[in-house]
Amino acid sequence: MGFLSKLFGGSKTPTKEEVEPIEYNGFLICPEPIAEGGQYRIAGQITKELDGEMKSHRFIRSDVLSSKSDACELMVKKSKMFIDQSSGKIF
Template sequence: MGLFSWLFGKKTATETATIEPIEYNGYLIYPEPQMEGGQFRIAGRICKKSNDITQTHHFIRSDILPSRTDAETFMLKKAQMFIDQTGDRMFK
């Protein structure tokens, strides 16, 4: 059954879990590490809602870490630094 799930893209419970955002300076950060070769790539989204419009910036780094928790922690720190450096320019 595992082979067919892999072939047809059946999602597991961990893949479909709802991600809770972290609020930082008016932005919402969604850590979404991507599994790659048994490790996790730092990835996620940075969102900001203004005037009933939600703007989203997808955030993917080259860093790969051994655990999902580490990748989420580092994504949060890198996203906060990115927000401090670029602000709303990230959406242009």
Template sequence: MGFLSKLFGSKKETKVVEVEPIEFNGFLIYAESISEGSQYRVAGRIVKHIDGEVKTHRFIRSDVLSSQDDANQLMLKKAKLFIEQSGSSMF
């Protein structure tokens, strides 16, 4: 069986983590840092309901930090600044 799984690839389990959004000026911010080795890349989503439709802006930054909490905190800070500068025009 080991040979066949190597030949056809084995299925790896992926963890689905529920992220609690932070509300800011009518937008929902989801901090979803990406693990890269021993570091975490700043990433996330900004979501807003506009005219009954859910609009989502996903972004991944070049910033990498050693702590997942630090990466998520920086994401929130950058997302708030982006919302203040762009508002709904980001969609």
């Protein structure tokens, strides 16, 4: 059965691209757009080390864009806005 899966592409697992995090006001912003029907949904993580522990806030927005790079760019802008509006008190 393993041979047939490989032959017909059943064993392919999507690989996650490594993205260099963007530092902003002590936070790390990692855009992780989600491919959906030929478009990309804005998604990602905001992380920060607090008291020796890495805290993470993952979000997925309803916005979809046709370009992966545009989705990454907008995610970073929206993350910066979220950090600023919350005065850095996300966690």
